[in-house]
Amino acid sequence: MIRLPSADAFTGRVSPLWRGIAAIILLCGLILAMVESRAGILRSGTEVRLATAPLDPRDLFRGDYVILNYKISTLDLSKLDGDKTFERNQTVFVRVAPGADGLAEAKGVHLARPAAGAGETVIEGKVASVGACVANADGDPDCNAGRRAIRVAYGLESYFVPEGTGRAIETTERKRLEIVAAVSSSGQAAIKRLLIDGKLVHQEPPY
Amino acid sequence: MLTGSYRKRLEADLGRWVGEGLIAPENAATIRRSLAQEGGGFKLPALIGLFGGLLIASSVSAFVAANWEEIPRVAKLVMVLLGLAAALGISARLESRGSTGGADAAATCGTLIFGAGVALVGQMYHLPTDWPGGALLIALGAIIVAFLLRSSGALVIAIVAAGCWAGGRWDEGEPRAHLLFWLPFLPALWLAATRHNRLVHHVAALALLGWFATLPGQHAFFRFDYGLLAYGLAVSALFVALGALALDRGGPGLLTAFLPWGLIGLILSLNVELARILEPNQAKPGTAFWLNYFAYALAVPAVVGVAALARERRFAWPLALALLMSLLVPVLFWSGGAVSMAGKIVVAALILAIAIGIVIAGAGGGVRRLSIAGSTLFAIAIVILLWQTIGTLLDQSLFFLVGGALLIAIASFMRRLLAKFSRPTEAAP
Numbered sequence: 001m002i003r004l005p006s007a008d009a010f011t012g013r014v015s016p017l018w019r020g021i022a023a024i025i026l027l028c029g030l031i032l033a034m035v036e037s038r039a040g041i042l043r044s045g046t047e048v049r050l051a052t053a054p055l056d057p058r059d060l061f062r063g064d065y066v067i068l069n070y071k072i073s074t075l076d077l078s079k080l081d082g083d084k085t086f087e088r089n090q091t092v093f094v095r096v097a098p099g100a101d102g103l104a105e106a107k108g109v110h111l112a113r114p115a116a117g118a119g120e121t122v123i124e125g126k127v128a129s130v131g132a133c134v135a136n137a138d139g140d141p142d143c144n145a146g147r148r149a150i151r152v153a154y155g156l157e158s159y160f161v162p163e164g165t166g167r168a169i170e171t172t173e174r175k176r177l178e179i180v181a182a183v184s185s186s187g188q189a190a191i192k193r194l195l196i197d198g199k200l201v202h203q204e205p206p207y
Numbered sequence: 208m209l210t211g212s213y214r215k216r217l218e219a220d221l222g223r224w225v226g227e228g229l230i231a232p233e234n235a236a237t238i239r240r241s242l243a244q245e246g247g248g249f250k251l252p253a254l255i256g257l258f259g260g261l262l263i264a265s266s267v268s269a270f271v272a273a274n275w276e277e278i279p280r281v282a283k284l285v286m287v288l289l290g291l292a293a294a295l296g297i298s299a300r301l302e303s304r305g306s307t308g309g310a311d312a313a314a315t316c317g318t319l320i321f322g323a324g325v326a327l328v329g330q331m332y333h334l335p336t337d338w339p340g341g342a343l344l345i346a347l348g349a350i351i352v353a354f355l356l357r358s359s360g361a362l363v364i365a366i367v368a369a370g371c372w373a374g375g376r377w378d379e380g381e382p383r384a385h386l387l388f389w390l391p392f393l394p395a396l397w398l399a400a401t402r403h404n405r406l407v408h409h410v411a412a413l414a415l416l417g418w419f420a421t422l423p424g425q426h427a428f429f430r431f432d433y434g435l436l437a438y439g440l441a442v443s444a445l446f447v448a449l450g451a452l453a454l455d456r457g458g459p460g461l462l463t464a465f466l467p468w469g470l471i472g473l474i475l476s477l478n479v480e481l482a483r484i485l486e487p488n489q490a491k492p493g494t495a496f497w498l499n500y501f502a503y504a505l506a507v508p509a510v511v512g513v514a515a516l517a518r519e520r521r522f523a524w525p526l527a528l529a530l531l532m533s534l535l536v537p538v539l540f541w542s543g544g545a546v547s548m549a550g551k552i553v554v555a556a557l558i559l560a561i562a563i564g565i566v567i568a569g570a571g572g573g574v575r576r577l578s579i580a581g582s583t584l585f586a587i588a589i590v591i592l593l594w595q596t597i598g599t600l601l602d603q604s605l606f607f608l609v610g611g612a613l614l615i616a617i618a619s620f621m622r623r624l625l626a627k628f629s630r631p632t633e634a635a636p
Contacts, residue, residue: 006401008357020299023355024292027348031324038332089380160330162274191333207281
């Protein structure tokens with residue numbers, strides 16, 4: 001039988017103290033790197049105002065959260081510039097610009113990163129589904145109007161709240177809720193503020 | 208390998224042998240001393256410590272999930288990082304003091320706190336529920352702890368997390384999930400192979416089985432074809448062959464853990480194949496797809512290897528024959544032969560013969576789980592055949608009569624057969 005070189009014989013040459021320190025540095029480093037990657041977006045990203053509506057469940061390890069369904073989550077391809085055929089799980093770049101009410105509206109959806117026009121921001125997302133029902137003026141899905149829309153996830157869909165407080169956001173009417181997201185130059189987005197009726201309810205500091 | 212049940216049996220045997228005057232009491236004492244030096248078995252303080260560590264890690268996890276507003280997020284993050292550092296520091300300290308079990312428990316606790324830390328960061332920045340991504344990060348941290356602090360608990364977490372990650376990505380339809388799985392799994396497999404921990408071995412064997420199970424892709428499960436069953440049968444035969452060979456050659460321990468899972472797969476797939484002959488529609492030949500050839504290309508050499516390389520022939524030969532017959536069953540279906548009455552009888556007889564072959568191998572090699580697996584296969588097969596008859600009840604009666612007479616004939620020759628196989632010159636390597 002072939003004898004594999006034993007990992008434990010290899011690590012046995014270094015004292016447990018140094019190995020312990022190395023493990024602590026590596027594991028804490030992994031968590032801090034994860035923190036910094038998100039904090040960087042919040043510190044220096046461009047702000048975009050997004051209209052949204054709440055839904056709700058619970059994550060076993062992270063507690064209560066509200067699922068947010070954005071106006072720009074459903075994209076009617078017939079009304080947008082850019083590419084027309086997409087597949088599930090594809091990375092897409094969505095060009096958004098503030099509408100008359102200041103809230104972001106999608107202008108185009110592209111498979112390759114487009115150049116942002118004046119006043120526009122490019123957000124990176126992933127195609128969650130294709131052939132979705134288009135949204136009506138209120139933002140509700142309307143399958144009678146056609147199934148030519150795609151659904152895009154931007155990594156902004158979960159909002160974690162203290163235990164038991166999810167209801168307050170959940171029962172808020174669709175038109176009163178607003179999210180301000182920070183978007184980095186690479187297109188990564190992070191939730192920065194939650195507003196109800198234009199008033200600040202939750203502020204997300206970088207740390 | 209010293210498992211707890213072996214120790215118990217040996218202790219009982221030692222007492223009996225001393226009582227019967229087979230060995231002297233001082234020899235028994237020498238054997239006991241030698242066993243104590245080899246270690247193994249479980250150590251109670253380490254086990255209780257492990258349970259304590261698991262509870263503490265669960266407490267941290269629930270604390271994170273509560274998302275308590277009174278404490279600022281940075282303070283929570285610092286608390287988790289300090290908890291992580293403390294657990295890993297205690298592990299290193301316990302190891303330098305010689306308490307390997309305690310060190311393992313503390314390192315496992317530290318790994319779970321790391322998992323809670325990943326969840327906390329996800330909560331702090333409202334990261335969307337991408338649980339496979341989180342599982343990969345936890346697998347990475349767990350492998351680091353398993354390697355640096357020699358923790359078997361962390362290794363189990365690493366293998367499970369890597370499996371969850373690859374499984375999750377597979378479910379999302381990521382085409383490269385199968386190749387990517389090996390990235391964290393290969394180092395974990397190396398660590399598992401060089402450890403003497405049965406739980407680690409079994410978890411690694413199951414993760415590998417899971418990899419084989421997801422290889423056909425989701426569409427294969429939606430559009431079910433019996434080629435899939437043949438693939439499962441071949442993979443099971445491969446696992447049984449590898450496990451049996453390792454058991455016969457005295458290692459590696461990781462491979463011996465393949466045996467029970469392979470046997471379970473073998474019993475399940477053979478019985479489904481048997482049930483197929485009862486329905487004329489199901490007995491029609493399915494299609495062999497590329498994975499069937501792949502699995503057979505792995506299984507056939509492994510089975511031949513068992514017959515050629517095993518030290519104990521009276522164990523290896525009946526087993527290899529039974530496995531080859533198992534691999535023949537799907538071929539019979541593909542040839543279209545199973546639709547006719549004669550083909551159905553051959554399939555039924557083949558599966559009963561496989562069961563008997565496994566029982567003989569188990570008895571010959573003194574491997575109880577093989578005997579149990581063979582008997583289980585035999586019993587379920589009989590029930591399936593009685594449940595719905597292939598031809599008329601009279602045909603069925605004749606089939607059982609011939610089978611029964613054949614078995615009784617084998618049994619009466621068995622003593623001579625076993626005596627011939629167990630000659631000492633043949634048992635030598």
